[in-house]
Amino acid sequence: xxxxxxxxxxxxxxxxxxxxxxxxxxxxxxxxxxxxxxxxxxxxxxxxxxxxxxxxxxxxxxxxxxxxxxxxxxxxxxxxxxxxxxxxxxxxxxxxxxxxxxxxxxxxxxxxxxxxxxxxxxxxxxxxxxxxxxxxxxxxxxxxxxxxxxxxxxxxxxxxxxxxxxxxxxxxxxxxxxxxxxxxxxxxxxxxxxxxxxxxxxxxxxxxxxxxxxxxxxxxxxxxxxxxxxxxxxxxxxxxxxxxxxxxxxxxxxxxxxxxxxxxxxxxxxxxxxxxxxxxxxxxxxxxxxxxxxxxxxxxxxxxxxxxxxxxxxxx
Amino acid sequence: xxxxxxxxxxxxxxxxxxxxxxxxxxxxxxxxxxxxxxxxxxxxxxxxxxxxxxxxxxxxxxxxxxxxxxxxxxxxxxxxxxxxxxxxxxxxxxxxxxxxxxxxxxxxxxxxxxxxxxxxxxxxxxxxxxxxxxxxxxxxxxxxxxxxxxxxxxxxxxxxxxxxxxxxxxxxxxxxxxxxxxxxxxxxxxxxxxxxxxxxxxxxxxxxxxxxxxxxxxxxxxxxxxxxxxxxxxxxxxxxxxxxxxxxxxxxxxxxxxxxxxxxxxxxx
Numbered sequence: 404x405x406x407x408x409x410x411x412x413x414x415x416x417x418x419x420x421x422x423x424x425x426x427x428x429x430x431x432x433x434x435x436x437x438x439x440x441x442x443x444x445x446x447x448x449x450x451x452x453x454x455x456x457x458x459x460x461x462x463x464x465x466x467x468x469x470x471x472x473x474x475x476x477x478x479x480x481x482x483x484x485x486x487x488x489x490x491x492x493x494x495x496x497x498x499x500x501x502x503x504x505x506x507x508x509x510x511x512x513x514x515x516x517x518x519x520x521x522x523x524x525x526x527x528x529x530x531x532x533x534x535x536x537x538x539x540x541x542x543x544x545x546x547x548x549x550x551x552x553x554x555x556x557x558x559x560x561x562x563x564x565x566x567x568x569x570x571x572x573x574x575x576x577x578x579x580x581x582x583x584x585x586x587x588x589x590x591x592x593x594x595x596x597x598x599x600x601x602x603x604x605x606x607x608x609x610x611x612x613x614x615x616x617x618x619x620x621x622x623x624x625x626x627x628x629x630x631x632x633x634x635x636x637x638x639x640x641x642x643x644x645x646x647x648x649x650x651x652x653x654x655x656x657x658x659x660x661x662x663x664x665x666x667x668x669x670x671x672x673x674x675x676x677x678x679x680x681x682x683x684x685x686x687x688x689x690x691x692x693x694x695x696x697x698x699x700x701x702x703x704x705x706x707x708x709x710x711x712x713x714x715x716x717x718x719x
Numbered sequence: 720x721x722x723x724x725x726x727x728x729x730x731x732x733x734x735x736x737x738x739x740x741x742x743x744x745x746x747x748x749x750x751x752x753x754x755x756x757x758x759x760x761x762x763x764x765x766x767x768x769x770x771x772x773x774x775x776x777x778x779x780x781x782x783x784x785x786x787x788x789x790x791x792x793x794x795x796x797x798x799x800x801x802x803x804x805x806x807x808x809x810x811x812x813x814x815x816x817x818x819x820x821x822x823x824x825x826x827x828x829x830x831x832x833x834x835x836x837x838x839x840x841x842x843x844x845x846x847x848x849x850x851x852x853x854x855x856x857x858x859x860x861x862x863x864x865x866x867x868x869x870x871x872x873x874x875x876x877x878x879x880x881x882x883x884x885x886x887x888x889x890x891x892x893x894x895x896x897x898x899x900x901x902x903x904x905x906x907x908x909x910x911x912x913x914x915x916x917x918x919x920x921x922x923x924x925x926x927x928x929x930x931x932x933x934x935x936x937x938x939x940x941x942x943x944x945x946x947x948x949x950x951x952x953x954x955x956x957x958x959x960x961x962x963x964x965x966x967x968x969x970x971x972x973x974x975x976x977x978x979x980x981x982x983x984x985x986x987x988x
Binding site for chain 1: 724725729730732733736737739740741743744746747750762800801802804805807808812814820823824826827829830831832833834835837838839840841842845857860861864887892893894897915918919921922924925928929938941942945946954958959961962964965966968969970973977
C-alpha cells in the first residue's frame with residue numbers, strides 16, 4: 404500500500420478540494436469520524452435519546468384523580484403490568500404472535516421449498532418478485548383489503564357460499580377461543596389477516612436457507628438408502644430450521660407490536676399495541692404507556708435468545 | 720432417490736400460496752372500478768372510471784397526497800445522506816463499536832413501531848416541539864436510513880477495492896476517485912435505496928399516528944375512513960393509488976440491483 408503519490412507534486416498548485424481530499428486520505432481516522440458524526444448525532448441524540456427518555460418515563464407517577472403525571476419515581480407502573488387485566492392483554496397478544504408464527508412457517512415452507520429446489524432463472528426471478536411485491540405493498544391497504552374481503556356480503560362470504568362451506572365456517576366460528584359471530588369479528592379472522600400480512604417475511608429467510616443446502620448432501624442421503632420422505636424429515640427439515648427461526652423473528656415481533664389490525668378485524672379487547680396507544684392518547688397515562696412498551700422489548704429479547712440457539716442469526 | 724420433478728401437492732401449495740399473497744391486492748384493483756356505492760358486495764356489478772375523478776376532486780384527498788409526497792421526499796433525502804455516510808464508514812474498516820452502530824441503525828425497524836413512535840412523541844413533548852410535518856419527517860427519516868444503508872453497503876462490498884486503488888495510482892485524488900469511480904458504481908444502488916425508502920415513508924402508519932399531531936398523511940386519511948365507513952368508493956381509489964406507489968418501487972429496485980453475484984472490477988463475470 405504505502406503513501407499516496409497524488410499529494411507529492413509540489414510544482415502543481417493544489418485546489419482546496421484536492422488538498423482536502425488528500426488530507427482525508429492521509430488521516431483515515433479524521434475521515435472516519437467525519438463520515439460517522441452526522442449519522443451518530445441523528446441516531447444518538449434523536450433515537451436513542453428518546454428511547455431512554457421513554458424508559459425513564461415508565462418510572463414516573465400518574466395520579467388517577469387529577470390525571471396528571473409527576474416526576475416522582477416509582478415501580479408501580481411495571482408492577483401494574485401483572486394486574487389480571489393487563490396480564491390478559493399480554494397473554495392474548497403473545498398467544499396470537501406464537502400462533503401466527505407457527506402458521507406462517509407452515510404456509511411459507513412449501514412456497515420457499517418449491518422456489519429453492521424446483522425453480523431456476525426466470526421462474527425463480529418471477530417467484531422472488533411475486534413474494535417481494537406483497538411484502539412491500541402498502542401495509543394499511545392490505546389491512547383494508549381484508550376488511551373488504553371479510554365484510555358481510557363480501558368476497559369471503561361469496562366463496563364460502565358457492566363452495567358449500569357455510570356449515571364448516573359455522574362450526575369453526577362456534578369453536579371456543581377462536582370463534583366469533585362473523586369472520587370479521589372473530590379471532591380466526593384476525594389471525595388470517597396477520598398470517599397474510601407477515602407471510603412474505605417468513606418465505607424469504609426459509610428460501611435463503613434452503614438455497615444454501617448443497618445438492619450433494621441430498622444425493623448422499625439417497626445413495627445411503629433414504630427414501631425421499633426420510634431425506635426430507637432428517638436432512639432438509641433440520642437444515643432449514645435456522646431459516647424458519649429467522650423468519651419467525653419478523654412474524655413474532657411484528658405481530659407483537661401491531662395495533663392497526665386488532666383495531667380493524669377481530670373481537671374487542673386490547674392488544675399490547677392498542678393498549679399503549681390508548682394509554683398515551685385517550686387516557687393520557689404516559690408512564691403506563693411507557694411501561695407497556697417494555698413488554699414487547701423484553702419478549703422480543705427473550706425470543707431472540709431462544710432463536711439464536713437455533714442458528715437464526717446465521718440465516719438472516 | 721430424489722426426483723427432479725416437484726410433486727403435484729407441492730406445486731399446488733406453492734402456486735396456491737402465490738395466489739393467496741396476491742388475491743387481496745387484486746381485490747383492491749377490482750373494487751376501485753366498481754359501479755356500486757357501497758362497494759363491499761361481491762362479485763362487482765359493473766365497471767366505471769367515475770370514482771377516480773371523484774377522488775381526485777376531493778380537497779382532503781389532494782391535501783393528504785401532497786403532504787405524504789413532501790414528507791416522503793424530505794425523509795428520503797435525509798436517509799440518502801445519512802445512510803450513505805454510515806455505509807461508507809462501516810464497510811471496510813473495523814473499529815470499536817462498529818457492531819453497536821450497525822445494530823443501532825437496524826433498531827428503528829426491528830423494534831415495533833409503537834416503541835419508536837411513542838419514544839419520539841414523548842421526546843417531542845418534553846422538548847416542547849409541536850407535532851406536525853417536521854416531527855413526521857424526523858420519524859420517517861430515522862427508519863428509512865437502514866434501507867439506504869443496506870443497499871449502499873451491499874454495493875460497496877461488491878465493488879472491488881482495487882478499482883479505487885487503481886484510480887489513486889493513476890493520479891486521481893480522493894475527490895476525483897469519488898466522482899468518477901465510486902459514484903458511478905453507487906448510482907443505481909442509491910436510486911434503488913431511495914425508491915424503497917420513499918415507498919416505506921409513503922406508506923408508514925404506526926410511527927406516524929404518534930408523531931403526526933393534527934396532520935393527516937395519506938395512510939392516516941385511509942385509517943380514518945375505515946373507522947367511519949362512508950364514501951367507500953373514494954377510499955377504494957385512494958387505496959389503489961397507495962398500493963401502486965408502494966409496489967412499483969420494488970420492481971424498479973429489483974431491476975437496478977440484480978446481478979448480485981459478480982463483483983465489479985474483480986474480473987469476474
